[in-house]
Amino acid sequence: MGPFATATSILDTGCGVAQVLGSLLGTYGVTLPVETRLVAADLSPGMISVVDARREDEISAGNSIWNRVETAVWDAQNLAAAGVPDKTFSHITAGLVLFMVERPRDVLLETHRVLCDGGLFGMTSFRSAQWMDLIEEALNAIKPGSNLPPVPAAWASTESIMRQLEDAGFQDVTAEQVKTYYEFEDPEAMTRFNVANIPSVKMVTADFSADEIEKAIQWMLKWLDERFPSGKGKLEGIAIIATGRK
Ligand SMILES: C[S@@+](CC[C@H](N)C(=O)[O-])C[C@H]1O[C@@H](n2cnc3c(N)ncnc32)[C@H](O)[C@@H]1O
Incomplete structure (x- = not known):
């Protein structure tokens, strides 16, 4: 099995x-066979309700392929608990998931189990991200020792990711680094969004007072203003994209 245009069933x-399924549908949507099953699954019911709302919006906007998107609250570490049989999907994607779960090996084993023979798995991770470094620097400036948990070493290099996939039984494993950018036009909106929404940041700032959080935000805005006086700009990250076949 190869390109998404031949997919019989996709699980994100x-x-x-x-983000991943939406972009796949944008690229391959029109070429997908009409019987292709499309499933978007996440552990968080909150995320799934956002996807459900997006499906309604996409359908209203005439993007009828979204009629076929099924959503599910599933733990990627234990798809058996959700009753997902062996060899269910021809393609599975896991964007920025492996480095944040408690038992990443279980995610790989479960993914492998529910993939059809010859099925394709694609995942992404981060080696580094300038926006995370900036947040960490700001938190440290306000409260020394406020370090963000780094991406675990197992998921921060191509070599190590390849080893994890091969150990879980995947074949023809590939991994490459790709430069990515976090583009913004409103530094303040971006900064407030990041502080309010990035899980590791929320964890570390849980014992910050509102005043300390505001100081950290102002610290970041000053940093951004010095580098991007026009307000528009982009921060750099290094992502890793890996694939494997069952
Ligand atoms: C950083 S987001 C990535 C979202 C999207 N895949 C992307 O590439 O942008 C990580 C997602 O993994 C979900 N997640 C965390 N643990 C999970 C688990 N055990 N099973 C399924 N989803 C999980 C979180 O709820 C969150 O939506």
């Missing part, structure tokens, strides 16, 4: 607000 596991 740890889908969040369906």
Whole structure:
């Protein structure tokens, strides 16, 4: 099995607000066979309700392929608990999931189990991200020792990711680094969004007072203003994209 145009069933596991599936449908939607099953699944019911709302919006906007998107609250570490049989999907994607789960090996084993023979798995991770470094620097400036948990070493290099996939039984494993950008036009909106929404940041700032959080935000805005006086700009990250076949 290869390109998504031949997919018979796609699972986006740890889908969040369906960034990966949404982009796949944007690229391959019209060429997908009409019987292709499309599933967006996440552990968080909140994320899934956002995907459900997006489906309604997409359908209203005439994007009828979204009629076929099924959503599910599933733990990627234990798809058996959700009753997902062996060899269910021809393609599975896991965007920015492996480095944040408690038992990543279980995610790989479950993914492998529910993939059809010859099925394709694609995942992404981060090696580094300038916006995370900036947040960490700001939190440290306000409260020394406020470090963000780093991406675990197992998921921060191509070599290590390849080893994890091979150990879980995947074949023809590939991994490459890709430069990515976090583009923004409103530094304040971006900064407030990041502080309010990035899970590791919320964890570390849980014992910050509102005043300390505001100081950290102002620290970041000053940093951004010095580098991007026009207000528009982009921060760099290094992502890793890996694939494997069952
Ligand atoms: C950083 S977001 C990535 C969202 C999207 N896949 C993307 O590439 O942008 C990670 C997602 O993984 C989900 N998640 C965390 N643990 C999970 C688990 N055990 N099973 C399924 N999803 C999980 C979170 O709820 C969150 O939506």
